[in-house]
Structure formats: C-alpha cells, structure tokens
Amino acid sequence: xxxxxxxxxxxxxxxxxxxxxxxTLMLYNGAxxxxxxxxxxxxxxxxxxxxxxxxxxQDIIQELNITLDMNYDISKNLRAxxxxxxxxxxxSNIYKSTESLNEAIEMVTELRDTWKEAMKLAxxxx
Numbered sequence: 584x585x586x587x588x589x590x591x592x593x594x595x596x597x598x599x600x601x602x603x604x605x606x607t608l609m610l611y612n613g614a615x616x617x618x619x620x621x622x623x624x625x626x627x628x629x630x631x632x633x634x635x636x637x638x639x640x641q642d643i644i645q646e647l648n649i650t651l652d653m654n655y656d657i658s659k660n661l662r663a664x665x666x667x668x669x670x671x672x673x674x675s676n677i678y679k680s681t682e683s684l685n686e687a688i689e690m691v692t693e694l695r696d697t698w699k700e701a702m703k704l705a706x707x708x709x
Contacts, residue, residue, distance in 0.1 A: 621684060
C-alpha cells in the first residue's frame with residue numbers, strides 16, 4: 584500500500600504532467616540512481632540488494648530502448664548503446680563487478696547530460 588504523503592503526491596503529479604522530454608530525463612536519472620545504489624551494494628557485498636538495484640536499472644534502460652522511434656537514424660545508434668549498457672549491467676550483476684558498472688554509469692551520465700543540454704537548446708529555440 585502506497586503511503587499518501589505530500590512527497591509521493593508531488594512525485595506522482597510531476598510524472599503525470601511531465602513532457603515526453605522530461606520523462607526521458609527522469610528515466611535517465613532513475614537508471615543512474617539504481618546503478619549507484621547497485622555499486623554501493625556490490626561494495627557492501629549485499630547480493631540481494633545489488634540484484635534488485637541493477638535489475639531496476641536494466642528495466643529502465645530497456646524501457647528507453649523499446650520506446651525508440653526507429654524512423655530516425657540516431658535511434659539505431661541509441662539502440663546499440665542501450666544494448667551495450669544492458670550487457671554491462673548484466674555483467675555487473677553476474678560478476679558483482681564495479682568495473683562494468685562504472686562503464687555503464689559513465690555512459691548513462693553522458694547520455695543524460697546530452698539530453699539535458701538538448702532540452703535547453705530546444706527551449707531556447709522556441
């Protein structure tokens with residue numbers, strides 16, 4: 584049962600009123616949050632929590648992947664990146680490797696930062 588507190592209400596409202604661009608940014612941020620949690624749990628040797636965090640980040644990257652509009656050339660490049668990131672997350676989860684996870688974190692951080700910059704440029708162009 585969800586706790587009906589002001590923060591949860593705000594969060595739910597933010598998601599419902601977000602533009603597709605803002606939702607994509609939220610997904611990138613969520614993936615990074617779970618990847619960083621997974622890294623912490625690997626370091627703490629907490630296998631169940633590592634698995635849960637990395638599976639959640641995989642789910643988010645998979646969601647980004649399946650929602651790509653393949654009518655654009657850039658989508659083909661993004662698909663390849665997302666597949667590679669998922670492979671790194673799977674490796675991290677299987678081998679409890681922060682090396683693979685750091686690579687995935689770096690790539691998603693770069694994608695997120697690029698997305699944020701594109702959003703700024705799009706707003707300036709309006």
